Amino acid sequence: MSIVEETRIALLEMFPEFAAADAAARAAADKIDDEMETMIDEMDSIEPATEGDAPAGGDDEVEAAEPAEAATEPVPEPEEPEEEGPRENGVMLTDHAARGTDIDVLCAPDQVVQAARIMDESGFFLEAITGVDWIKDDKLEVIYDYNQYGQEQCRVVVRTLIPRSEPEIPTISDVMPSANWHERETHDFYGIKFIGHPHLIPILLPEDADFHPLLKDFKP
C-alpha cells in the first residue's frame, strides 16, 4: 500500500462515518483510487445518517468534535464561492503534479488537534501553518501543511474554516513543537487566537503590534 493510501486511511479516523464505509468498501473489493473518491463522495451524502455510529475514533476529541462539526456543517454550504460547489469536510486526494499536494483534508476547527496527532503518529512533520482571509465569505481559513521524510512523496494539507469575527482555534503546539512559532506567526498576520498556546506574543511583528497585516481589510 502506498504511503498516500496509508495516510488517507489514517486520516479517515477523523471522520468515523467515512472510515467505516471506506473499510467496508476496501474489504468488498480492491478498487482503484478514483473509484474510492466517488465512494467518498457518495458517503458524503449519507453522512448525517451515519453520524450515530462513531465508535472507532481513537480519541476522546472525536466525540467532542462531532456535535461541533454537525453544528458548523450547514453554515458554510451556501456561502462557499468555489464553482465546483461547496466542499464538505472529508479527505480528498489531489494530483501532486497539478497541486503540489497529495491529500487534502477539510475538517472542523476542533479537529485540527486530532489531525495533528494522527500526522504525528504517522511520522509526518509540520511544514507550515498559514491562514487565508476569505473576506467575502466572512471566513478565515487555517491551513496546516504536513510532509514526511520518506522517499515516497506525500504532502498533506489540513484546512479548516473559522468565522472571521471570532478567530479562535485550538493550538497544536503541544503535539508538534514546531507549531509554536508557526502559530505565533499566523497570529501576527491574521489575528487568529490559538487557544492554549503557551506564548502567543508577536514573533515577526513588533512586540506592541496590534494590527494584522495579512487581513484583507488591513490598511497600513
Added chain:
Amino acid sequence: MDTSIWRPILYLIGFMAFAGLNAAYLGWCERKGAGRIQRRTGPMEVGFQGLLQPLADGLKLMSKQLLVPTGVDGILFRVAPILAMIPALTSFAVIPFAGNIQARSVELSVLLLFALASIAMMAILLGGWASGNKYAVISAARSVSQNLAYEIPMLVTVITVVMITGSMNLQDIAVHQQGGFWHWNIFALNKSILMPISFIIFFICSIAETNRAPFDMAEAESELVAGFMTEYGSMGFGLFMMGEYLNMVVGACLVTILFLGGWDCPFGLFPGVWWFLLKIYILLFTVIWVRWTFPRTQIYKLLNLSWKILIPFSLVNLLVTAAFIKIF
C-alpha cells in the same frame, strides 16, 4: 656590573623606546602577516607599505575621548588599561638582551617576571569587572580560569629549567647555555630527553598567558563581542592592545632566554644582541602565524588541554630531569 645611577636610567629609556616601537609595529607586522597569509596586502595607504599606519592609529586613538559609561567603577575602569601596560614595561628591566645589555640583574628575575605576568591578568579581571558589562564579566572570569590553568604547567616547566641551570637569574640561565645550539636548554637531552616537549609546553603556555589566539577566549570577538575591552575606547583600548603586544614580546624573550640560549649564536659565532632579536622575532612571527591559522579553542577544551596534557607532561619532565640530575 656598573652600579652608577645613570646606567639603569639610560637603559630604561632605551628599553622603553624598544617596547614602544614593538607595541606599535607588532600591530603593523601582525596586519601585514595576516594579510599575506590570507593573500591580501594588508595596510598599504599610509606611508610606504602602510608603515605609518601604527602612527595614524595611535593618533586616532589619542584624539578620541575616553568614554566612561554610566554604571562602571570609575577608578578601576581607568586604572585597568594602565595596569595592563605597566607590568609588561617593567618586565623589560630585568630581561638580558645580551651579556652586557640589561638594566638590572636581579637574582630572582624569573620569579619577578611571573609575578608581573600575573598582574597583567589582574588588569583583564579588573577591566572586565569594572566595565559593568555582562560580556566583560564573562570574559574576566574566563581569563582568570585560563591563567590559573596555564601558570601551573608553565611554572613546572620553569622549575625544570631552573633545576638544570641551578639559578633563577635570567642572566645566569642564558650564560649557562652559551656556546652553540647543542648547549641550549631545548636540546639539553643529556639532562632530560623531554626538553623539546617542555619547550613546546612553555611556548603554548606563553601564548595562552598572553590571551592570544587560539586561546583568546577572553576576547572571543564572535562570542563576547570584545570581552573585557567591550566598553573601552580611545587610549584605554590602545593601552590594552599595546599591553597585549608587549606581553607577547616578554613571552618571546622568556622563551628565548629559558630555552633558546638567549643571545647565543647557534654555531658559536658572534654572540650578541642581534641573535636575541632574531630569535624573539621568529617566535613572535610564529605567534602571529598560529593566530591566523587556527580557530579558537573552547574554554573547557582549553582547560582539558592544560590539565590532561600539559600538566602531566610537564610533571613527568620535572621528575625525569630530577632523576637525571640525581643520577648523573
Added chain:
Amino acid sequence: MTVPIECRQDETFVLNLGPQHPATHGVLRVKLTLDGEYIVEAEPVLGYIHRMHEKMAEDRNFAQFMPNTARMDYLHALAFNHGYCLVVERAAGIEVPERAEYIRVITVELNRLISHILWWAAFLLDLGGFTPLLYAFDDREQVLDLLERVTGSRLTYCYFRFGGVYNDIDDEFITGTYAFIKRLRSRMPTQYHALVTGNIILQKRLKGIGIITEEQSRRYGCTGPVARGSGINYDIRKNEPYSVYPEFDFDVPVYHECDSMARYMVRMDEMEQSMRIIEQALDKLPDGPVKAKVPKILKPAEGDYWASVETARGNLGHRLVCDGKKNPYKLKLRSPTFCNLSCFAEVSEGMLLADALAFMGSLDLVIPEIDR
C-alpha cells in the same frame, strides 16, 4: 520565558545576544538566561528585519513580485527565484523549455555552492578562525563573477522568469564554470579539509555539540542539511523531484552523528555533489529557447498550489492561493531556517555559551529569510 529580568532569586542572569552581535549574522536576537556560562534558557527573538513580503506579493502582479524573492535569502537567492517560478508555473500551467531548465539547475547549483562556501567561512569566523573566511571569499568571488556574467547582478539575482530565464548563458560562462570546478576541486583537500576539517581544535569544538536527534528534527520540522545531519535522508531534489534534477546522478549526503560536525560534513559533501550536478548539466546542456512564450499579465486559475524546492538551507515551500485575478490572493513562504531555528531553544538548553554559538552557526542562519 515570562520571568522578569530583575529580581531573580537564583544566580542566573539574562544576556541579550544581539540584535547586533557578531555571531548572529544579522539582526537575530537571542535572549539567554545564563547560569555562569551555562544556558538555562534561550529564547530567539525574531522580526528585526521583517518586511512583510507576503503582503507585498498580494499587492503586486505575479511578475512584479519576482525581485522580492531574491531579497529573502541573500545567499541562495536563485533558489528563491526558482521556488516562486515553480509555484506560479504550476498554477498557470506553463511549460519551461529544456534548455532553460538546465540553465536554472546550473545557476541554482552554483549559487548553492557559494552559499555553502560562505556558510563555511562565516561558521569558521564564529569559531574564531579568520583566515578560512578569506580563502572562501577567494573562491566565492570566482562564482560571483561567473554569475554576474549571466545574471547581471552579484547577490540579489532576479534572473528567472516564468517559463524560462532572463537570458541565455554563453560559452565563456561554460568554460569559466568548468575551470572553477577544477579549481575548487584542487583547493578542497587543502584549504578546506586539511586546514579546517581535520583540525583538532575544530573537531573538539564540534563533535558531540548541539545534538538534534532524528525525532527532534521531525518534531521541529527541520529540513535541509540540519535534517540530513540528523540521519534523515531527505532532499527535495530526490524526494519530490522538480525541474530536471531526476536526470542527474548525485548523492544525498547523510550523517548519523546528529551533532554540529555532522551538519558541517553534510554541507562539505554537498558542495562536491553540487559540482557533480553542474558538470553533468553542462555536459548535457541541450540547445533550444531559454524562455517560453508567456503572457505579460498572468491570470492563473482559481485554487491553491504548493511547490517546494531545496535551498541551501532546506525545504523552501511556496503556497499560492489564486482567485483568478492578476495578483496572488495569498502567497505563503515556508522558509527553511525559520523551522530549523525553532529547535534552538530546546537543544541549546544546558549548553555553554561558546558551544551554543557554534551550534547556532551550524544551523546556517540567514536572518532575512527567517524574518521575511
Added chain:
Amino acid sequence: MSEYWNDVIGGSKSLLIGLSITAREFFKPVVTEQYPWVVPEMTERFRGHIELIKDEKTGKPKCIVCGMCMRGCPSGCISLAGKKPEGEKKKALTKYHLDFTTCSLCGTCIESCNFGAIQFSKDYNLASTRKEDYIFDLLKRLEEQG
C-alpha cells in the same frame, strides 16, 4: 588511553598540517584587487541603473512614451512624460525620472520595453549622502552623454 594518545599525536599533526598550509599561502601572490587604484571592468550584462538609448538617426531618445516600463515597474520608481510636438505624429519624451532609491534592478522595465529604448548602465560607484542625488533625470543624462 589510545584515544588520548590519538588526540595528542594526531592533534599535533593536524595543527602542523594547518600551519604548513598557511605558510605556503604566505608566499603566494596576493589575489585581491586594489580597488581605488585598479578599477574593475563591468561585464556586458551588469545591471547598473537604467539609462535611455539614443536613436542614432535622429539623435533623440528611442523612447516613444508608451509608459510600459512605468507600469511594469514593481516599485513604481519610473516617472515619465511626453508630449506631441507640433507637426509630428509621435510623442516626444519630455521627462524621464528614475527614483533609484527604490529601484531593485530587476530589469522588468527593460523587458517590458518593446522598442529597445532603455538599457542598464555600467555605473556602479554611486555614492552620496543625500537622497535627492538618486532621483536621476535620465533625459538630461542622455543629453550630457552627447
